[in-house]
Amino acid sequence: MTKQYAVRNIRLCTKDCLCLYVCPTGATDTENSIIDVEKCIGCGMCRDACPSGAISMVPVELPPQQGHTEAVTLALQAIMHSKAEQESIASALPGRLAAAVEKSNRIMAEDIIRESGYMLPQSANARAFLEKLLVTQQGEGFPRASVEELLSILKTNEKMEKAD
Template identity: 70%
Template sequence: MADKYAVRNIRLCTKDCLCLYVCPTGATDTENSIIDVAKCIGCGDCADACPSGAISMVPKEYPKQQDKTEPVINALKALMRNKSEQENIAAGLPGKLAVAIEKSNHIMAEDIIREAGYMLPQSDNAKEFLQSLLEQNHPEGFPKGTVEKLLEAFKNEEDKKVSENKTLKNLMAAFTGESEANRKYTAYANKAEKDGKMNAAKLFRAAADAETLHAIKHFEVAGKIGSTADNLKEGVKGETYEYKEMYPDFVKEAEAEGNKAAQMSFTFAMKAEEVHAGLYQEALENLDQTEEVFYYLCPVCGNIEKFVPEQCSICSVPGAKFIKY
């Protein structure tokens, strides 16, 4: 029996249906478009034949996540918050550059979330997520009792810290929390899709978008969105700090601990941030330019180019995979 099985990303599927013809067991031929894991033998023929890249081969058992010390975990969480803020700053800017950088920060934040443990079933953050479900309003029929039973299984309960800050600090704290929730729910949605749980995936994505609305509103009320020129300057400042000061230390600490996955994640992001800073500065200097500019985003490391490269200069992903803005 193979140690992998095929999963289909419904959002990417273009209905070419080549997978139906190459699958030797009929696992891809289902009424709900979800590949039948019970029939899949892990040959990978469907993934190779799919022209839209909608089918991937995933392991039946994921390896245990590499242990991390508390400083590294805290660094990852701090970085995740920073990326969320950078994305929301970009959301306040017009044009394709802002959209590309917003998406780039989104990609890097998801990568950081994975390294922090949010996407794996053995994550200690599951309790936090389940608790958040009980604090939300849900329609009739929501399995609240099931959530409560799952929470009871957690032995290491943490006391909630009650904030006594003033309104502005509360707004920024709420902004941070909503931004993190967006990332977590997006990560959970991706996992649900891989598991073939499409209803759960849709719920997570809807919740993620809702948290984004909350975060942007808090950010706006806090007065953190200035003019386009000011926002571009803030973008240059934030990205420059990350690639010059923040990431170099993170890379060194990860290297010292032998955490190669985190080291690579930090290194890719550090190089991408330097590119972002340059693009922000260029956009600032050409703010009144009317000629349309296009940007191309690497979906793996978050690098942004103004033309389609042969391959990514940071992570070597083929240029054909870059996303146009």
Template identity: 75%
Template sequence: MSKKYAVRNIRLCTKDCLCLYVCPTGATDTENSIIDVAKCIGCGDCADACPSGAISMVPFEYPPQQSKMEAVVSALNVLVHSKSEQENIAAGLPGKLAIAIGKSNHIMAEDIIREAGYMLPQSENAMAFLQSILDKEQPEGFPKEAVEKLLKALNENEEDKIMGENKTLDNLMAAFSGEAEANRKYTAYAKKAEKDGKMNAAKLFRAAADAETLHALKHFEVAGKIGSTADNLKDGVAGETYEYKEMYPDFVKEAEAEGNKAALMSFTFAMKAEEVHAGLYQDALENLDQTEEVFYYLCPVCGNIEKNIPEKCSICGVPGNMFIKY
């Protein structure tokens, strides 16, 4: 998922200000009406709420422009000059038809310029064009300093963006891990509070656990880590395979060597369950287009998952009637 941020077209804005109420970070609430990119998390709520269509979501990183042969670019440049000349001719003629023809040629020229790769300031063609201006001798009075300043700013913005994105991505993933861990921790605390009969504390822990889940999911989404369902299933296979083949075997050996029977059982159950999970993910991937509904049954003790209710769990021996249906 390409990361995006919101921009406002002042000319289209009708001052309905719905964006101020839906923005979770306050990025739209600025004195100059320019959305604060530093605060924007790319959720798109403001764009969805804007009744005048004044807010758009644009990507931080534009895809590379389609490469074109030099002959194609040259032909496009000739067309641009032609459309510009026709627009100028129409501007000197009276009547509504001339105005319409002028606007039509202007629109076509913009499309051609875009196809030639000069519309976006961060495109390689635009950067090369600015550099070519500096490399060539220009007539007296030409604002060469302005071109240098623009080119320098574009290069610095690109460098800052890359550095900022790398650091922010690391922060998002660190926050995701922290929030996910907190969710599991608070869930465990809730179960303990319920056993102790402290129901108010249990409810608070469960509410907090759900809150941490919301945070974790948003961080993961903004980090662009949610792919297609097929990609997500492949990631599931890879993650579970790593755990049962590489991570847990070492943990089992160490727990066994230290004589920690509780940890040994916990690691062993998890290792066997992860192998089952990897197989289920692979099966789901291979049958992704299947429309027939499938049910899954979870063992509440070891985390084993079956597609049919077993007599007892094949990993920990829990009776099948205790399995939870999904």
């Protein structure tokens, strides 16, 4: 079995805290709802006990990025462009429904990128994306220092190669 550790999605956590009672090492017993990775032994008992499904198991060593054909890349870019356009249109409209549509499109776009494997944190694609952000013109308020910090700590487990 692959070595893994538990992480909690704070957005999903309903604070029922059953994880506190089943964790054999006390890794889930924290004030800030973050599971202590140093104490976690990866048994998954907290995940199984969590009634809100807020705990997931993550492998210690993440797999390498899967290759994608040019057709898949072009399709993904078309979907992303469509979601960005919809987000832009919604942001110009007044009202709560428009704000909800704007946010929904942003979340869907992020999910599409992540689920298609293009923004895995260990991926060379993620590094290339962040590097591109730094060399292209960004709007006011762009968190340049945060992007630079991410690049300094981001470790990739693959060479940057283009899929055939």
